[in-house]
Structure formats: structure tokens, C-alpha cells
Amino acid sequence: MIARTFTVAFEGIEAQRVEVQCALAPGLPNFTIVGLPDKAVSEARERVRATLSSMQISLPSKKIVINMSPADLPKAGSHFDLPIVLSVLAATGVIPPDRIETCMSLGELSLDGALVAVSGALPAALKAAEIGCNLLCPKSCESEAAWVGATPVYGASHLTELVKHLIGDMPLQQANPGEIAMPHHVKCLRDVKGQEKAKRALEIAAAGQHHLFMVGTPGSGKSMLATRLPSILPPLSASEALETSIIHSLSGLIGEGGISRARPFREPHHTASMAAIVGGGRGAQPGEVSLAHNGVLFMDEFPEFPRGVLESLRQPVESGEIMVARANAHIKYPAQFMLVAAANPCKCGYLPDPERACAKVPLCGSDYLGRISGPLMDRFDLRFEVPPVQFSDLELPPSGDSSKIVAQRVARARDVQLARLEGTGLRTNSELEGQLLEELATPDDEGKVMLSKAAEKLGLSARGYHRVMKVARTIADLDHSDGVRRPHIAEALSYRVVSGVSN
Incomplete structure (x- = not known):
């Protein structure tokens, strides 16, 4: 038998x-x-x-x-x-x-x-x-x-x-x-003193699921800002929770509580290997880019990661999926994540401060950030500098809106995008491309003139040009505007210029 x-x-x-x-x-x-x-x-x-x-x-x-x-x-x-x-x-x-x-x-x-x-x-x-x-x-x-x-x-x-x-x-x-309850203690944006422009950039990135890149001296608050990004993101929908939890289940990351509606936040160390980041090893297991699916992948000390690891990010950042190809396995994993990268302006970290900078200024800055290739840098939708906080600012009371209030604005903007993109299979403005991008994110006449002049002056690539349009569309959604206008283009362009980084 x-x-x-x-x-x-x-x-x-x-x-x-x-x-x-x-x-x-x-x-x-x-x-x-x-x-x-x-x-x-x-x-x-x-x-x-x-x-x-x-x-x-x-x-x-x-x-x-x-x-x-x-x-x-x-x-x-x-x-x-x-x-x-x-x-x-x-x-x-x-x-x-x-x-x-x-x-x-x-x-x-x-x-x-x-x-x-x-x-x-x-x-x-x-x-x-x-x-x-x-x-x-x-x-x-x-x-x-x-x-x-x-x-x-x-x-x-x-x-x-x-x-x-x-x-x-x-x-x-x-x-x-079972369902894991949302964490009771959530880090709040109001904990960050100053850095109003950086907080605004986080809100825009969260609303449209845009990739962002921060440059600032040590201790300016880059990591502090990044770790508060999950507090303003909407919880996972049922379908998103299923997609994310399948990957976490395969990796043994789900506890006895069951499924979590909290968006994943992954922060690998800069010594992580390529297999750890994009997937591989025995059985072609999912890497950090897939474990961060529908969430945030925070890579601190971005230029310190091996060059091969950085370049391997180009495919998932662009397509939202990663193909892990090995001799005995060809596995495709979803990787629709927000990439948040942080870097010092140079090796010593004090390029803007003449009293503390090393003797190699300014060449050390271009050499250090030059470790990030132009094609990879071009894939960041928002790029901005995080200036150091003055000691006097630390004594001031909390400023700006709390994470709860910002999260409400982000959720409303996401709802607008879902309604607009219904039937397309897309969820956020960062996924717009082709004819759909032209229809939904083309600015008004004044905005077109500003964008054209800025693209010529800054030397924007076609990808950079379209990413400015996507960010402007998100800013318009936060502004409750049906169309993309000149002020939205202007703000989107302000997040495209970082000293020492090509556009």
C-alpha cells in the first residue's frame, strides 16, 4: 500500500x-x-x-x-x-x-x-x-x-x-x-528640532513613495529623520500586507502574532554583501530590497557600501522587482520599496566647516560622493542637504506638525492617487510613466516654461525631467490641486540640487 x-x-x-x-x-x-x-x-x-x-x-x-x-x-x-x-x-x-x-x-x-x-x-x-x-x-x-x-x-x-x-x-x-498590533511608541517628527525643509521632503516622499537622498555633516539628523519616516506612512492595505508577509514568512521573520500592518523598515549595515542586499545565497533567498517591499530601505553611509552593491540597486529602484540569477536558480522577487540614502558630504564629514574640514577640501567631497554613479544618483527623486543644527536650536520647543498630523495629509494624498489610478494597476505617483505620466503630471504653461529652463540650466536627463514631474504631481496632491502648477514645479526643482552631486 x-x-x-x-x-x-x-x-x-x-x-x-x-x-x-x-x-x-x-x-x-x-x-x-x-x-x-x-x-x-x-x-x-x-x-x-x-x-x-x-x-x-x-x-x-x-x-x-x-x-x-x-x-x-x-x-x-x-x-x-x-x-x-x-x-x-x-x-x-x-x-x-x-x-x-x-x-x-x-x-x-x-x-x-x-x-x-x-x-x-x-x-x-x-x-x-x-x-x-x-x-x-x-x-x-x-x-x-x-x-x-x-x-x-x-x-x-x-x-x-x-x-x-x-x-x-x-x-x-x-x-x-492573528494580527500584530501597531507599535504603541512611534518616533515622532516633532522630536527633530529644526530641519523644516527635510521634514517637508519626508512628507512629499511618503505621499508619492519617492526615493530620497540626504547629504549632511555627522550629527545633523539624517538618521533621526529617516527612522521617523515610518511614522507618517499609511498602514499596509490587506493586499500589501499579504505581499509583504509572504516574503517575511519565507525568511522566518513572522512571529507568533501573525500578520503586521506596519510597513517594513530595513536598515542594513554598509558592510552587507550583495547577496544580503539583493538576494542570493543558498536557495536564492530574498535580500533586503525584497524584505523592504512596500516599505522603506534605509541605507546610511551610502557611499561606504561596495560599488557592486550600489549598482545592483538600479534594477529594483527602476522596476520594483529584482531577478536573482544563480547557476541553479533564477528567482524573481518583488521589490517595490522607498530607498532612503544618507551620506556625509566627504570622508571626514565636515566639508562645509572650514575649521573642522581636512586638508583635502574640496577634492575629498567630489571624490567621496563620486563613489555613487550618475545613473544611480539620477534615480533619486528628492535630493537635499541637511544642515547642522545649532546648539541654541536644541533648547527651542518642538516645531512643526506631529507625525500623526503629517500622516493624515499623506494618507489623503495617497487616497487621491489611488482614486486617480484606479484600473491601471498602479498605486502611487512614483510609478507613473509614459502616456499616463504625460496625462496626469504635465504642468500648466508657466510650469512648462520653468521646467524647460531649469532642465537646460541644470542639465537634467530625461529620467530626471520626468522625476521632477512626478514629484510636482505629489506636491500638487498635497496642495489639493487638480493640476500641476508653477509653484509645484519650483518646489520639486528645489529638491534636485545638491552641491557636489551631478543632476
Whole structure:
């Protein structure tokens, strides 16, 4: 007799159905797993043996063969433990074989039979709903998987609980979806003293999902500003939360609480490798650009990142997705994020201060920021300088609007964009291009004249020209204006000029 159950193998963010088959055959006692298993899957037979021994269940003195179909699809990860042991239990008659033929399962086994959390429960639940199966998983994964809501999910802390559930002795309760509450303590823009222009730039960037680049001396507040950007971003919509959480689930970043509506904020160190930033490594795992999908990727000390890492950002910044190409894998991940970069004006950081600057001024500034290529710099919609804050300003009371008030303005501007772009598949002004950009973001006659003169004087590229139009469209939305006018173009151009940086 052959017992069958189902699980999944992951290719990028896609979960591929895998049928786990167990056959008992006459011959010398042996336990074999076939179907392109990796080391973790091959070691499952020892965990299964120890688990069944702890439950006082003896394996038959026969040849046990586990086949995972399709056989040419690589199988990787410890989540294959649970479907393997269930198929063995069905083949030996401990549980009815027909009960697991309509189930999909994933989970890692401890030697005592406890079920350990694994990554990928959310995309597995989506695949289970697609093929019409129930999902069995560790208790710690159930609230994440149940968020899909389209298929029954049953979580257990121990294999014994699942066995009793499958034989009908003690049915498990169907899992309820969980949602992580928004953080109670959110960093507020009013904590930043001064820097009114920088705060305005953050509001524009948040409203239109524009990339921004900050240049300023050490301690001027660049990181402080960047870490407050999430406080003015709207929460994730249901579809955005699903997109983002699938990636985080594959990376094992979702806790027991379930799904979060907070937008991701990723801030990798400048020593991070290319695989860590864009994805790669064993199994072509998602990198920081994908983990920041629908959120913010903050890269402090931007010129200090390796040149190859910086240049690898050009594709996801432009297209909103990243192709991780390796010898044995070609995986496409979504990467629709806001890139926020911060840099000192030079190596020592004190280029504008004659008393503290090094002897290499001004060449050190152009050499330092010159590490960022022109094509990459051209992809930043807003670029501005963050001047140092005077000591006297630190004694002043908080100025400007709070993050709560700014977030309301950002949310209204986003709602306007969603209504305008309904039916196009786009969400924000930063995604406008081609004919749609011309229709929605072309300025009035005075604005056209100003933009043309500025483009010629500043030497804007075609990409830069269009990015000014996109930013101006966002400024107009914040201004409750149906059309793009000269003042909107003027403000957008003011965020295009940074000393020592080409336009």
C-alpha cells in the first residue's frame, strides 16, 4: 500500500505542491528518501525514527521508501519532517490513509515529537487553499497561516495531538488569524528640532513613495529623520500586507502574532554583501530590497557600501522587482520599496566647516560622493542637504506638525492617487510613466516654461525631467490641486540640487 499526503517546496515566493508518498516493501529494513532531497530533508529519517520511538511506535521490519513528487524539483528545508512522518504513520496503519490525502502539512520534528516552527507557513496556506486541502502545521505557525482565511488550518504543539486529531479521538480547534498590533511608541517628527525643509521632503516622499537622498555633516539628523519616516506612512492595505508577509514568512521573520500592518523598515549595515542586499545565497533567498517591499530601505553611509552593491540597486529602484540569477536558480522577487540614502558630504564629514574640514577640501567631497554613479544618483527623486543644527536650536520647543498630523495629509494624498489610478494597476505617483505620466503630471504653461529652463540650466536627463514631474504631481496632491502648477514645479526643482552631486 502507498500512503500519500501533500506539502510544498518553495521557488522564490511561489509554493509548489509536492506529493509525499510512502511505500512499505519486503526486503532488508531500510529507510530511504528520494526525490532530490537536500541534507536537511535526508536527515528527516533520523528525526522520524527518534520521534516514533519516543511515542512507542515501532517501524516495521520492511523497506520504507519515501518519494517526493515531482522528483525533479529540489526539496530543501526541515518542514518536510511532518508530511514524511504522517505518510509513514498512514502506511503502517496508525492513522487512516484517507485522512491525510486531503491534507497539506509542514513542520519540523524534535526528537521527542514536539513540532517546531518553520518558515513559509503563509505561502503554504495559500497553496493549500488553491488545491482545496486543509493545512496542518506547528502551533506557533497557525495564526500566520490562518490569516489566509480560505482554508482550515490546524496547529499542534506535538505530533501526538495531530495523530489524535486525524484518528478522531481529540479533534483540534481550527486556528484563528492573528494580527500584530501597531507599535504603541512611534518616533515622532516633532522630536527633530529644526530641519523644516527635510521634514517637508519626508512628507512629499511618503505621499508619492519617492526615493530620497540626504547629504549632511555627522550629527545633523539624517538618521533621526529617516527612522521617523515610518511614522507618517499609511498602514499596509490587506493586499500589501499579504505581499509583504509572504516574503517575511519565507525568511522566518513572522512571529507568533501573525500578520503586521506596519510597513517594513530595513536598515542594513554598509558592510552587507550583495547577496544580503539583493538576494542570493543558498536557495536564492530574498535580500533586503525584497524584505523592504512596500516599505522603506534605509541605507546610511551610502557611499561606504561596495560599488557592486550600489549598482545592483538600479534594477529594483527602476522596476520594483529584482531577478536573482544563480547557476541553479533564477528567482524573481518583488521589490517595490522607498530607498532612503544618507551620506556625509566627504570622508571626514565636515566639508562645509572650514575649521573642522581636512586638508583635502574640496577634492575629498567630489571624490567621496563620486563613489555613487550618475545613473544611480539620477534615480533619486528628492535630493537635499541637511544642515547642522545649532546648539541654541536644541533648547527651542518642538516645531512643526506631529507625525500623526503629517500622516493624515499623506494618507489623503495617497487616497487621491489611488482614486486617480484606479484600473491601471498602479498605486502611487512614483510609478507613473509614459502616456499616463504625460496625462496626469504635465504642468500648466508657466510650469512648462520653468521646467524647460531649469532642465537646460541644470542639465537634467530625461529620467530626471520626468522625476521632477512626478514629484510636482505629489506636491500638487498635497496642495489639493487638480493640476500641476508653477509653484509645484519650483518646489520639486528645489529638491534636485545638491552641491557636489551631478543632476
